[in-house]
Amino acid sequence: RAKEEGKGTYVLYDKSMHTAFNERMNIEKHLRGALGNQEFELHYQPQVDIRSGMISGFEALIRWNNPVLGFVSPLSFIKVAEDSRLIIDIGEWVLREACLFMKQVNERMLYPYKISVNISIIQMLQEDFTEMVLDSLAVSGLVPSLLELEITESVFMKSFGSIVSKLEFLKSQGIRIALDDFGTGYSSLGYLQQLPISTLKMDKTFIDSLSEKDYSQAFVQTIIQLGHNMGLEVVAEGVEDSGQLAFLKESGCDKVQGYLVSKPLPESGVNVLLAQRKQYGFPDM
Ligand code: C2E
Numbered sequence: 045r046a047k048e049e050g051k052g053t054y055v056l057y058d059k060s061m062h063t064a065f066n067e068r069m070n071i072e073k074h075l076r077g078a079l080g081n082q083e084f085e086l087h088y089q090p091q092v093d094i095r096s097g098m099i100s101g102f103e104a105l106i107r108w109n110n111p112v113l114g115f116v117s118p119l120s121f122i123k124v125a126e127d128s129r130l131i132i133d134i135g136e137w138v139l140r141e142a143c144l145f146m147k148q149v150n151e152r153m154l155y156p157y158k159i160s161v162n163i164s165i166i167q168m169l170q171e172d173f174t175e176m177v178l179d180s181l182a183v184s185g186l187v188p189s190l191l192e193l194e195i196t197e198s199v200f201m202k203s204f205g206s207i208v209s210k211l212e213f214l215k216s217q218g219i220r221i222a223l224d225d226f227g228t229g230y231s232s233l234g235y236l237q238q239l240p241i242s243t244l245k246m247d248k249t250f251i252d253s254l255s256e257k258d259y260s261q262a263f264v265q266t267i268i269q270l271g272h273n274m275g276l277e278v279v280a281e282g283v284e285d286s287g288q289l290a291f292l293k294e295s296g297c298d299k300v301q302g303y304l305v306s307k308p309l310p311e312s313g314v315n316v317l318l319a320q321r322k323q324y325g326f327p328d329m
């Protein structure tokens with residue numbers, strides 16, 4: 045009986061491995077032509093300054109609609125794009141597109157909005173990474189202080205020194221650096237101190253747990269204090285309800301991003317949203 049079960053389990057395991065592998069191969073196959081076929085689009089999710097209630101900027105998030113596969117989530121294809129190095133060209137397209145769009149938006153607005161762009165470690169390892177970033181700004185005409193690069197704690201795993209130098213250089217040019225998904229990765233606090241960042245993005249898992257676990261409120265408040273003590277701006281990701289927001293406001297968090305404010309929007313949606321000039325009436329504490 046045990047033997048039978050073991051055998052059955054083995055076959056199942058083997059099958060699922062094959063399926064996962066085939067799926068990745070299939071994604072990679074279709075990913076190769078995606079940029080040339082203009083299958084990508086950017087959506088933009090607003091970030092709101094908690095104190096003023098005003099939108100301060102947007103995070104650019106890639107969307108992929110393939111004729112065969114349909115819509116594929118970045119959670120499924122970014123890793124494949126990294127492993128195949130396709131992320132180098134895709135990521136460059138994202139950055140250029142996002143800078144151009146934000147420059148275009150700001151031309152019509154009274155106050156300038158910031159744009160945050162996710163950057164893969166594979167891109168940062170490229171020799172010409174800093175030139176590519178500066179060139180994207182130059183071509184778009186967007187000022188450096190309106191661009192924020194979102195990096196993750198994966199930067200701690202490879203060539204830490206050379207990546208820190210590149211980020212320091214970009215920061216010296218006025219570009220902001222955000223540490224995304226903060227709290228989920230491998231960074232020790234010692235490493236955190238060495239990264240030239242301007243913003244901590246507290247991961248959604250901390251926000252999700254606010255209503256459940258005993259220490260979650262303490263964790264969130266401690267992250268906010270740590271960020272502020274380091275002179276950083278603190279952004280909460282994935283804020284979905286007003287209870288979470290009330291707690292974040294009370295705890296002094298600077299900005300929120302999440303479905304409570306808006307899902308990521310296509311360009312047309314951004315234009316409609318900004319035309320409303322909405323001031324978010326967040327609950328007063
Ligand atoms: P991320 O950078 O942490 O982006 C936040 C993700 O959370 C986005 O998922 C966003 O749509 C989602 N989100 C925002 N607010 C809420 C909320 O209130 N509730 C829930 N349930 N989700 C929320 P998305 O767009 O699927 O992107 C997933 C991840 O894929 C991103 O996580 C980022 O790591 C990566 N990614 C997306 N676009 C790019 C890109 O252009 N380049 C690179 N390298 N990575 C990207």
Ligand code: MG
Binds near residue numbers: 103162194224
């Ligand atoms: Mg991000």
Ligand code: MG
Binds near residue numbers: 224225245247
């Ligand atoms: Mg994140």
Ligand code: MG
Binds near residue numbers: 225
């Ligand atoms: Mg995330």
